[in-house]
Amino acid sequence: MREKTKIILDVDTGSDDAIAICAALLCEKLDVLGICTVGGNVEVKNTTDNTLRVVDCCGKPDTKVYRGAALPLASTLEPWSLQAQELPRKEGVKDQEIAVHTDHLPLPPTALRAQEKSAVVFLIETLLAAEDGEITLVPVGPMTNLALAIRADERILPKIRRVVMMGGSHDVYPRTQASEFNVWADPEAVEIVLQSGVPVTMVSLDATSHACLDRAQAEQLRQIDSPPARLCAELVEHRLKASAAEGDADGKGVGAAIHDALTVCAVLHPEVLTETVLTSCHVDLGHGYAYGETVLGRNYKFSEMPKNCLYAKSADSELFFDWLYGVLKKAASR
Numbered sequence: 001m002r003e004k005t006k007i008i009l010d011v012d013t014g015s016d017d018a019i020a021i022c023a024a025l026l027c028e029k030l031d032v033l034g035i036c037t038v039g040g041n042v043e044v045k046n047t048t049d050n051t052l053r054v055v056d057c058c059g060k061p062d063t064k065v066y067r068g069a070a071l072p073l074a075s076t077l078e079p080w081s082l083q084a085q086e087l088p089r090k091e092g093v094k095d096q097e098i099a100v101h102t103d104h105l106p107l108p109p110t111a112l113r114a115q116e117k118s119a120v121v122f123l124i125e126t127l128l129a130a131e132d133g134e135i136t137l138v139p140v141g142p143m144t145n146l147a148l149a150i151r152a153d154e155r156i157l158p159k160i161r162r163v164v165m166m167g168g169s170h171d172v173y174p175r176t177q178a179s180e181f182n183v184w185a186d187p188e189a190v191e192i193v194l195q196s197g198v199p200v201t202m203v204s205l206d207a208t209s210h211a212c213l214d215r216a217q218a219e220q221l222r223q224i225d226s227p228p229a230r231l232c233a234e235l236v237e238h239r240l241k242a243s244a245a246e247g248d249a250d251g252k253g254v255g256a257a258i259h260d261a262l263t264v265c266a267v268l269h270p271e272v273l274t275e276t277v278l279t280s281c282h283v284d285l286g287h288g289y290a291y292g293e294t295v296l297g298r299n300y301k302f303s304e305m306p307k308n309c310l311y312a313k314s315a316d317s318e319l320f321f322d323w324l325y326g327v328l329k330k331a332a333s334r
């Protein structure tokens with residue numbers, strides 16, 4: 001068998017993060033060196049606990065989970081720079097009942113615990129010990145941990161093969177005024193990564209909005225009849241309900257998209273990203289309506305800006321589902 005692709009996941013678990021973790025841990029072609037957690041969809045104590053519950057559900061108790069940053073780098077230090085307000089939930093939607101992300105996933109508590117070492121220390125130590133270009137980083141939440149590691153020790157940069165991140169938007173309407181959630185939650189962190197020179201694939205909302213699974217596909221996953229497959233089915237259905245509750249009447253809106261699992265799929269199958277453009281990409285850090293916007297393709301007056309980002313504009317939802325189904329089905333038969 002070809003050598004496995006070594007990855008480090010960075011998650012804010014979260015309902016779609018949970019599906020991404022199942023896929024990454026159960027995929028035979030991936031070697032998950034560790035999972036870092038960060039505050040984002042919910043507080044970091046809950047993203048960490050949720051991640052441990054998913055690891056337990058997948059029957060992978062040896063997977064090492066490292067708790068990361070609770071808060072973004074800078075954006076909450078200036079109380080006047082209130083981050084773009086998230087769109088208010090549709091009237092009558094009680095948060096924990098039908099929110100896209102809840103404090104606790106629908107899984108039993110676990111005896112598994114996070115490692116003593118912090119996520120940033122794990123990232124630095126693991127990358128410094130690696131060969132050049134050996135490890136692919138897959139952040140699917142705010143990128144605070146990676147930005148802190150880069151600022152703390154730039155010697156890690158050549159060790160990173162690529163950052164395949166879930167974040168950013170251009171053509172698809174994001175939840176906040178101008179910015180996709182992962183970037184909006186810590187814009188400075190994403191800009192640090194974009195300026196670092198590390199190869200970046202940005203799996204944006206433009207691409208992930210094509211990764212909306214439907215109820216029939218959720219039922220196909222459920223029929224696999226393993227704990228992780230049943231969890232993924234339940235989370236897909238939950239996201240469809242939450243998306244409808246937030247106004248995506250047909251449940252096909254961005255809210256139902258399985259953003260983070262598509263990002264993991266793109267690590268092994270870049271062809272799932274059916275339209276990409278190599279371009280310059282930087283994050284607006286001004287404290288105005290565009291705070292956190294991912295700005296593509298701008299140039300200096302007399303010279304081109306470096307094309308620092310492979311930006312994904314679309315995705316093949318059938319290829320994505322077939323891959324996710326195949327990973328869960330094969331794992332169930334092992």
Ligand code: RIB
Nearest residue numbers: 014016017140181182259
């Ligand atoms: O905008 C989508 C992203 O925000 C996903 O990673 C989801 O989990 C949330 O973190």
Ligand code: CA
Nearest residue numbers: 014017140141
């Ligand atoms: Ca996420």
